[in-house]
Amino acid sequence: MNVYSRLVTAISLASLISLSAHAGEVEVLHWWTSGGEKRAADTLQKLVEAKGHVWKDFAVAGGGGEAAMTVLKTRAVSGNPPAAAQIKGPDIQEWGALGLLADLNAIAAEQKWDSLLPKQVANIMKYEGDYVAVPVNVHRVNWLWINPEVFAKAGATPPTTLDEFFVAADKLKAAGFIPLAHGGQPWQDGTIFEDLAFSILGADGYRKAFVEQDKATLTGPKMVEVFAALQKLHGYIDADAAGRDWNTAAGLVINGKAGMQVMGDWAKSEWTAAGKVAGKDYQCLPFPGTQGSFAYNIDSLVMFKLSDAQNRKAQEDLARTVMEPEFQQLFSQNKGSIPVRQDVDMSTFDACAQQSSLDFKAAAASGGLQPSLAHGMAASSYVQGAVFDVVTNFFNDPKADPKRAAKQLAAAIQAVQ
Numbered sequence: 001m002n003v004y005s006r007l008v009t010a011i012s013l014a015s016l017i018s019l020s021a022h023a024g025e026v027e028v029l030h031w032w033t034s035g036g037e038k039r040a041a042d043t044l045q046k047l048v049e050a051k052g053h054v055w056k057d058f059a060v061a062g063g064g065g066e067a068a069m070t071v072l073k074t075r076a077v078s079g080n081p082p083a084a085a086q087i088k089g090p091d092i093q094e095w096g097a098l099g100l101l102a103d104l105n106a107i108a109a110e111q112k113w114d115s116l117l118p119k120q121v122a123n124i125m126k127y128e129g130d131y132v133a134v135p136v137n138v139h140r141v142n143w144l145w146i147n148p149e150v151f152a153k154a155g156a157t158p159p160t161t162l163d164e165f166f167v168a169a170d171k172l173k174a175a176g177f178i179p180l181a182h183g184g185q186p187w188q189d190g191t192i193f194e195d196l197a198f199s200i201l202g203a204d205g206y207r208k209a210f211v212e213q214d215k216a217t218l219t220g221p222k223m224v225e226v227f228a229a230l231q232k233l234h235g236y237i238d239a240d241a242a243g244r245d246w247n248t249a250a251g252l253v254i255n256g257k258a259g260m261q262v263m264g265d266w267a268k269s270e271w272t273a274a275g276k277v278a279g280k281d282y283q284c285l286p287f288p289g290t291q292g293s294f295a296y297n298i299d300s301l302v303m304f305k306l307s308d309a310q311n312r313k314a315q316e317d318l319a320r321t322v323m324e325p326e327f328q329q330l331f332s333q334n335k336g337s338i339p340v341r342q343d344v345d346m347s348t349f350d351a352c353a354q355q356s357s358l359d360f361k362a363a364a365a366s367g368g369l370q371p372s373l374a375h376g377m378a379a380s381s382y383v384q385g386a387v388f389d390v391v392t393n394f395f396n397d398p399k400a401d402p403k404r405a406a407k408q409l410a411a412a413i414q415a416v417q
Contacts, residue, residue, distance in 0.1 A: 024314030027056035027082040028301065031068045034247040036269020040335035047321050053314040058082055076100060081304040083315045087133065088300050089124060089377040095302060096127030102303040104131040107319050116341050118364060121298060133302040134319045137337035140356050141264040141295040141372045142195050142287040150177055150259045158285055162199055162229060165288045169236040172259040179236035181258035183244035186388040190374035192233065192262050193391045197226045199289030203368045210373040213417065218410035227394060227402035234395055262287060264297055264375065268336030268352055284352040294363035297375035298340065386412035
């Protein structure tokens, strides 16, 4: 039975539930708007509607979620927040401190979230020990996506080290391909910078720099090396990269115009939507030099306090639905991620997801599991924004000095702490 057949079955079963209670409305703010992401979000909408509730979709385009957060802040300040919003990482703590979030402890106890979730994930979903958010999935950020047909035409070899990455990029460029498909947006620049930092600094150095924000690490020789590598990498993107959306960049690799893309595993949803098969039509590799490490990005829905009882019931059913095995499987298979529940059978997932699941568990046990800075998991949105400003300005200035950039990075982070 394929993914869509299982969804239809799930909806049919859910429709048999007694709908004697009045339907509630659940408004969900999110930025799952690309092709594959929208199909993933649609699975949640259909399952919630099958329980008798009204789904009010509040989608705000923008891959990094900046636009969505701007809209949410306006709504929250006016006293009219949605029932749920896609918020993650340290930002959950900031919203919790405002006293606007609903308590999900009863549902968490009912569904045994503490035993179903890895401790690292469970802690992120809590504010002062209380569940205020429900985790949707786990994304791996440090992936390199490759079109093997393009590589074969260029005589290039899939890289496992940074040196091999640049060798492959040279061969792709010489053969007339775009070596690296990229979208010139701050969060995409930040994603490449993060993966380079993970590769050059290692998991421990990465954590010291971006979680602990250690000045010596931020200004040290390894960070200078990161900026130097970022500068070199800029020579392998095309002139039209500025402002390009990530899914458009993915399309360049899918269509054989580019050889590689550095992006989290949500990029896989675009390959799936194009009818491509993992391991055959495309390859997913840990970003060169980050083997054994896992930069995670966890999508989650934060629940806001609501006054209407029917809407609260709809909100609670939304939280339950997200953690049900059926949704966990359907959503991740559509979005390219892996389930956040550790008991989901991975045998029906593709090769990339199966490898991601194995790597996630191994990294969690070895210290290689680290929160993504570029995707709002490692530090506050203020720190993230400061890093993006420094990185993007550097990336777009061919005369920029890596040593000076490292000092600017430390100063910018210190200024917003």
